[in-house]
Amino acid sequence: MKVEHANPLMFVEELLADAKTRGVWRWPRLLESPQEPVARYDGREVINLCSNNYLGLANHPALKAAALEAVARFGVGSGAVRTIAGNMSIHQELETELAAFKHTEATLLYQSGFSANAGTVAAILEKGDVVVSDELNHASLIDGCRLSGADKKIYPHKDVGAARRMLAESRGARRVLLITDGVFSMDGDIAPLPDLVTAAEEYGAIMMVDDAHASGVVGKDGRGTVDHFGMHGRVHVQVGTLSKAFAGLGGYVAGSRALIEWLMHRARPLLFSTSHPPSVAASALAAVRLVQHEPDLIRRLWDNTRFFKDGLRRLGFDTGNSETPITPVIIGDEARAMQFSDRLFEEGVFAVGLAFPTVPRGKARVRTIVTAGHTAQHLERALAAFQRAGTTLGVISP
């Protein structure tokens, strides 16, 4: 006889029903074309303001050719974790290129920016250590802090004075890590890196920067915030991603040779998860080289950024303190942000709505990112759509 048991996962259905009632649950839209400035989502050609494909390289012929060549030469998979049998020559070639790009002794490739952040923090801190962290740091840094077991001290966004007080309080700790995003992913503002670095130096803390949104975007040839602020040699741990401006997949840590050798020995994503397929490493390598040979890409990205950001501000939208191509349109109410995004989609523009837990409660927004590949016409059409949708929903006055 079959015994009926209560479903122990019932709470998931209840939580889901609640999110749906509040209008904040969405299944992601389906991309049915390459990732381009105008792309096909959910069966519709729309101006795409959602991707992190900053330099428009996701469908670039040189990157595609590099990936195909790597498949022909090395096959489709590495066959093992890096530390067992999956350490391929193409991985190391990419690491050498990235170290030269970042002006550091060495770099280490991870499967993603997420695993680079989480895996690195957890490999250099342990219980009894202290991490001093910006409240808006990326989830992967937060998870790394949790995994490490270190005591967490969270300072208000970009508040260097508060960070200093926390560093002072942590004087007795064995190791202290000061950690910040270089460019904040939901707000598009830049960390006060020079002041943080000075504070870290004064208190003997390790300085770490997550430059996921700065690499390929900020600094000479996109070397990131460390280059932008002239901080080479003063930031112990830099993280970058290959999944945004470099248009593929993967993360890396840049720093001293000793740091990299330690991480290869201890970082759990390296020890327990398979390394990149060779095609992924090859296209990233092509991207890093291309960016240094075609400075026009970054110039176009910034021209488009200025044009679009100015346009949104002129229309009366609240774009927060954004200083980079990430430009949020802050709405506040979660359901309203989602409605605004839906309305824009009807107008032919894809700009995703973001609510808690991606952004703090009460700070829901539509986030936009323009790319080097958008034309003036794309951006003008997008601004007209923002104006219509914003007026209709009362986000801006007519």
Ligand SMILES: Cc1ncc(COP(=O)(O)O)c(C=O)c1O
């Ligand atoms: C600030 C920041 N760090 C790290 C990551 C993770 O990078 P990846 O997508 O390569 O895992 C992201 C991406 O969402 C990010 O925005």
